[in-house]
Amino acid sequence: MERIKEVIVVEGRYDKNTLAQVVDATIVETGGFSIFNSREQLQFLRRLAEKRGLILLTDSDGAGFVIRNYLKGAIPGHQLKQAYIPDLYGKEKRKKTAGKEGKLGVEGMRPEVLLQALRRAGATFEGADAATGQRELITKADLLDKGLIGKDSVEKRLRLLRKLELPEHLTPNAMLEVLNLLMEREEFLRYDGTA
Numbered sequence: 001m002e003r004i005k006e007v008i009v010v011e012g013r014y015d016k017n018t019l020a021q022v023v024d025a026t027i028v029e030t031g032g033f034s035i036f037n038s039r040e041q042l043q044f045l046r047r048l049a050e051k052r053g054l055i056l057l058t059d060s061d062g063a064g065f066v067i068r069n070y071l072k073g074a075i076p077g078h079q080l081k082q083a084y085i086p087d088l089y090g091k092e093k094r095k096k097t098a099g100k101e102g103k104l105g106v107e108g109m110r111p112e113v114l115l116q117a118l119r120r121a122g123a124t125f126e127g128a129d130a131a132t133g134q135r136e137l138i139t140k141a142d143l144l145d146k147g148l149i150g151k152d153s154v155e156k157r158l159r160l161l162r163k164l165e166l167p168e169h170l171t172p173n174a175m176l177e178v179l180n181l182l183m184e185r186e187e188f189l190r191y192d193g194t195a
Contacts (some may be wrong), residue, residue, distance in 0.1 A: 003126035004118065006053040006081065008044065008138060011067060014094070015106035017163030019057070022111045023118065026052070042074055045151055049079035053122055057083040057114075059105035083121035085109050086165035122181050136185045143176060146191060156193055 004025040010016050016027045027187040028045065035041055048054060056071055058064035072080065085106060091098040099105065106114070119125075143149045147156045149172045158177065161168055166178060179188060 005124040005126065006055045007048045008055045008057055009071065010057050010106055011059060011064060019114060020108045027044045033175040035067060036058060036070065045071065046075055048165050051073045053079050055081045055083050055118065055123055057117065059107055060104065060169065061084050061099060061101040061103050062088050062169060065169045081123065082174065082177060084166050084170065085117050087167050120122065120178065120181055138176060138179050138185045138188045140176060142188060143172065146193065
């Protein structure tokens with residue numbers, strides 16, 4: 001089992017239980033929307049972020065993005081990494097019916113999908129060598145050149161998100177952040193817009 005330095009933040013206890021079987025890490029749950037009403041919990045997350053850094057790993061549905069965006073606004077960006085699971089449709093084994101959007105949450109993901117999401121987010125795996133050197137980043141101008149932002153860009157953006165197995169709720173800014181984690185600028189510039 002791989003050990004991760006950062007603290008991973010998930011929505012609930014079933015997410016926590018699933019992830020604890022995949023990685024050796026400190027995993028903290030928000031209790032879903034209860035994070036909005038708990039100053040103590042938010043202060044606790046801020047302290048953890050300052051000391052070790054956080055990785056947000058919420059479900060890819062609308063509710064998961066509400067929680068993610070709240071924490072993104074409450075914690076300094078340099079202390080926060082974003083891990084995204086793909087939009088996979090289905091129902092978790094313990095539930096009688098699928099969720100509102102019909103998407104599997106963190107608890108319904110296979111271990112390899114969770115590990116891939118954490119790697120894509122830039123999680124610090126114990127024993128891994130730190131990357132060295134500067135690399136050229138993908139910019140908003142690059143997104144505009146590829147038609148991924150601006151007029152009539154929604155369908156192209158969704159096509160790219162599906163191709164990369166990322167959730168459809170990603171904003172253009174979040175997508176830019178993830179693209180810079182996933183690929184080199186040169187690789188992105190070769191993308192022709194097809195699925």
